[in-house]
Amino acid sequence: MNTRDSFAPLGDIPIENFRRQLHQVADWIADYRASIGDRAVSPKTEAGAIVRALPSHPPEQPEPFANIWNDFEGIVLPGMVHWGHPQFMGYFGSTTTGPGILAEMIAAALNVNAMTWRTSPATELETVVLRWLREWLGLPEIFEGVVYDTASISTLHALAAAREQAATIVRESGLTGRDLPVFRLYTSDQAHSSVEKAAITLGLGEQNVRRVPTDAAFRMEMSALKRFVEQDLDRGFKPLAVVATVGTTSSASVDPIAAIARLCGKHGMWLHIDAAYGGGLALLPEAAAIREGWADADSFVINPHKMLFVPFDFSALYVREIARLRRVFALVPDYLGGDSARADVDYMDYGVQLGRRFRAIKAWLVWRSFGREGMAARIREHLRLARLFAQWLEKDGRFEILAPVTMGVVCFRPVGYSEEACGALVDQLNANGETYLTRTKLHGRVAIRLGLGNVLTTQRHVQKVWQLIRVSIEQPRFPS
Secondary structure, rough: OHHOOOOOOOOOOOOOHHHHHHHHHHHHHHHHHHHHHHHOOOOOOOOOHHHOOOOOOOOOOOOOHHHHHHHHHHHHHHHHHOOOOOOOOOOOOOOOOOHHHHHHHHHHHHHHOOOOOOOOHHHHHHHHHHHHHHHHOOOOOOOEEEEEEEEHHHHHHHHHHHHHOOOOHHHOOOOOOOOOOOOEEEOOOOOOHHHHHHHHHOOOOOEEEEEEEEOOOOEEEEEHHHHHHHHHHHHHOOOEEEEEEOOOOOOOOEEEEEHHHHHHHHHHEEEEEEEHHHHHHHHHHHHHHHHOOHOOOOOEEEEEHOOOOOOOOOOOEEEEEEEHHHHHOOOOOHHHHOOOOOOOOOOHHHOOOOOOOOHHHHHHHHHHHHHHHHHHHHHHHHHHHHHHHHHHHHHHEEEEEEEOOOOOOEEEEEEEOOHHHHHHHHHHHOOOOOOOOOEEOOOOOOEEEEEEOOOOHHHHHHHHHHHHHHHHHHHHOOOO
16 A cells, blocks of 8 residues: 555545645646547446446555546546536536636535534525525515525425415324315426426325426416316315426426416415526526516526536525425424524525535635626527527528527427437437437427537537537438
């Protein structure tokens, strides 16, 4: 064993070794960031290759850092899909940024548990960045927020508050053995699957999530939503909540929020807005119309790790009168009695988690580094590139665009291709490692989906992907 890399007796590695390793890793990160575009986007590897290459039993003795690093570079790294690659255009694009990487390093070094004010008074930074974001979103001050990991968890918590409001004392007495109605949730057929997962987790039942049809632009149809609610009322069910979407996962469509809010008000339903992706457009003054109806919601979620350049994971849930959320989850065991209730907000009281990462520092560092104008400029560029790509599709004549291009997402397919052929085309494009696209279904039709959001992606990279697509459909591999 290399004694220079050995652990100090009953302690961490010697500080001089740590400093050397830290510089090595920092240099590697900078080099990786600078040259990521030269790598293959996705690996050509087989399932189980990493498992087979690494020891099947855990280490009994400390190993030299050099050995560990060699295995990282030789075994782990070749199995990575490089989400930060400028030609990775699947899902919603990578939010990797230099300030974000620095913030992650600081958070790891601090390694605090941001559960109460006393355990880390710097958790006030969470309050600060949530208020900044609230101002950018144009939400009234009656909305207060909490940071979670993903929108799936944010939606779960929002619907838990909705359930508690509709069926009081659920937290004490549960749902079973009580004279309660069957609760119904409503969301569009384009909405995220987290709605069903929340219904499963909260004991509401997956079958009580009603998927509302969407129109030609993949927005929730108000006439269908009204019909579903009226049908359920006639059958003795209790309409509990509507989950409306601003920027659906497949096509980035936006539901008619203002009309939905009016219907929710009429029937006493909770309105939860899932703006995990599309909410970021609120930073653009020219996109102010997207905020219509937001102020009438009961809860609102946005993922700054999608459009606002904070590294994954960072999700912000806002609740009108957030005490409604606290009433569901606040619980202080004896062993926390000395560390709770020392400030206005102990964030452990607003969710199922006790232990909480210090995520706020990521948003704080990134947003100060870019400013609203810097982020807005980058968002505008992604929108420009998406529209430009759509123009190329239209001009070519061999493609059809399946959804309006309103954000950094373009859904398309070659004319005359079968559903199977469209899926195979995506597989072929991804297999060569030069790009990464995803597929989805829109009203039963397979769509190839291109998503932009990486600050490293330029027009040159989009042109390269466009060239790969054109070359692929010129090869007579797929029957129509």
